[in-house]
Amino acid sequence: MAPPTQVLVCDSTACRSSGGEQLFKVLRGEIKDLGLDVRVVKTGCYGFCGLGPVAVVHPGAVLYCHVDEDGAGEIARTHLRGGRLVQRLLYRSMNGEGRRNFLHEIPFFEKQQRVVLENSGLIDPEDINEYIARDGYFALAEALRSRAGPAGVVDAVLRSGLRGRGGAGFPTGRKWSFAAAQESPEKYIICNADEGDPGAFMDRSILEGNPHAVLEGMLIAGYAVGAREGYVYVRAEYPLAVKRLEIAIRQAQKLGLLGKNILGSGFNFDVDIALGAGAFVCGEETALLRSAMGFRGEPRVRPPYPVEKGLYDKPTIINNVETLANVPVIIRCGPEWYAALGTGGSKGTKIFSLAGQIRNTGLIEVPMGISLADIVYDIGGGPPPGRRIKAVQTGGPSGGAVPAELLDVPVDYESLQAVGTIMGSGGLIVLDDTDCMVDLAKFYMQFAAHESCGACTPCRVGVVHVVDILERITRGEGTMDDLHELGELADDVREASLCGLGQTAANPVLSTMKYFWDEYLAHVKERRCAAGVCKALSH
Amino acid sequence: MNAEERNYLVLDKIIERYGERPGGLVRVLYKAQELFGYLSPDVQTHVAEKMCLSVGHVHGVATFYAQFVTAPQGKNVVRVCMGTACYVKNAEDILDRFRELLGVETDATTADGRFTLSTTRCIGACSLAPLLTVNEKVHGHLSVEGVARLVELYREDDLDTDEEVSPVERERERERQRPASDQGAAPPPH
């Protein structure tokens, strides 16, 4: 028997807002009118967000891009009924290599390795059975049944070499073993889904595409350290992610995968949602704790760390969405298999969101150790026609810019640090010759000034001062003294600030000063902005 | 029962449901904002009383987070994304064009109460940069030229469906009816 025909329609935030919902409706209607035996499934993101709305027809994995209402009708009539491809909607390589009909032929996917995102874009995120059919919750069962017990789970995560994907890269197994060692009848697992880094959307895509993977990761974490409750702290700017999480939690509760005596093991664990309300600083773990308890999200001094004194002063693990989504894979495929992915110090894969001046924007997953150049040119397709890449900003407001000459740097925690930036959470913003690096530094500093909680003076006052200087420079009123002061101020703010926001706020300035000093000089000495961005200087 | 009384009843139900839980206040305030359009001093006081919190605490939380607004909003709330991806795709020019067309500054409402112009943090659809949201709807791949069309669209939409009084007008009406010397008194019946 021939495999049944299915159409997978991406139903994530990006594709939805470019017409995905309409596509789904029209397609369904036409299929019904034509009396075809075809299943239309809404899925999470496949990564190709810049081409949305997208639909993939199986069997064959035929990719259709920019599908408008007419296009949906054509797919139904020409492809599903007539058996011919709809030529005008096929993927057309922007490098001029012509059309590509099938998903796996598209260079965008060639250098990717989808491990965490394996199911995203394939299954219906609102149906727990589809996740289970793809071995979902198998890792949980495995963990609960294993004779090695909770300690065995912690050990497996340790051996996998997994490091936190929320930015700092702290070894996840170590964090878990600290929490496990705490003697407290009450412990908590918090999933950090605040995703405050502007330009980053990995966590949103995971939650929208496969929320159960995150719940499963939380369950395994809870079992490993002896917690019975978990919270997902998710930002309210992600309404679809919140909705899918709510559905996932309800379905898991119904099947007894959350709640009491899970899978007959005697293990109890439940998950609830705490809503964030729009403050970057709430991604910082101590601020997140306060916010989750209904207060203003202001950081406090660490130690004590959350693993000792977290939610309601109880030991608490705070892990990023992507970190937790890695956990089921580690248990299911084994820590050794996992540790063979990536580099010596950075195991596994990393999900990045590609945005800015690049042909293929979207979501990608690559093995650690791949070079930034491979990501930007091979996967991202390079800059828009006629432009030249100038730099790639990694790590968002806490990170730095890697100049085009250094793009051969491998993507791992240490190598990125060596060139003056950080892995961060995975937002990659590509900049080209139409971008001004001084202006970009100003943008990030304005962001930090706006998002500073104001609790400590160096951050509150220092950052504003840096903004003032950068504003003067971009207005053409900067002096050489200003440039010197920038460096000194940056050091002061880093040294004296209480939390990570202030401590890293000046990184974008320091890194652009290091690599793009000539642009700073041109602004100050020649009153010139080569990119034409700084309006006062662009004539 | 008028609409406002009904809203308070719904709000009280939410408080019963989420009031005891951690972070419950944030959820309650979300719901309150959804019901009333913004978090007025009255609504904040009501929430504080029902949840046995100080008004200062509630006010502190309401003003800390970017998602909460404590002033009445226009009928259409335009939020231009100022995240990095949007910024490098000239979101600022788009914001400027809106300012020009609507004749208001950022975080202000037009005199007719039709539009509030604001900005937002990254909403995670950076592939569509530059983008903005109008109320709940995302509009991506914007151009400066496209702004005028968008404004027209929502203006016309308003003319067709404008039956309900915008919260801004309601608030202005209240201010007019409230005698300056008698701030605490209830507004006279219509």
Ligand SMILES: Cc1cc2nc3c(=O)[nH]c(=O)nc-3n(C[C@H](O)[C@H](O)[C@H](O)COP(=O)(O)O)c2cc1C
């Ligand atoms: C200002 C600031 C913002 C942060 N925002 C986030 C965030 O949005 N998401 C996140 O997972 N971690 C964020 N972090 C890092 C978290 O505090 C924490 O280190 C992380 O969630 C730990 O999870 P991991 O070990 O799985 O990476 C932020 C840190 C700082 C200082």
Ligand code: SF4
């Ligand atoms: S460094 Fe900035 S954000 Fe962090 S606590 Fe101090 S003022 Fe608040």
Ligand code: FES
């Ligand atoms: S930067 Fe605008 S949506 Fe991400």
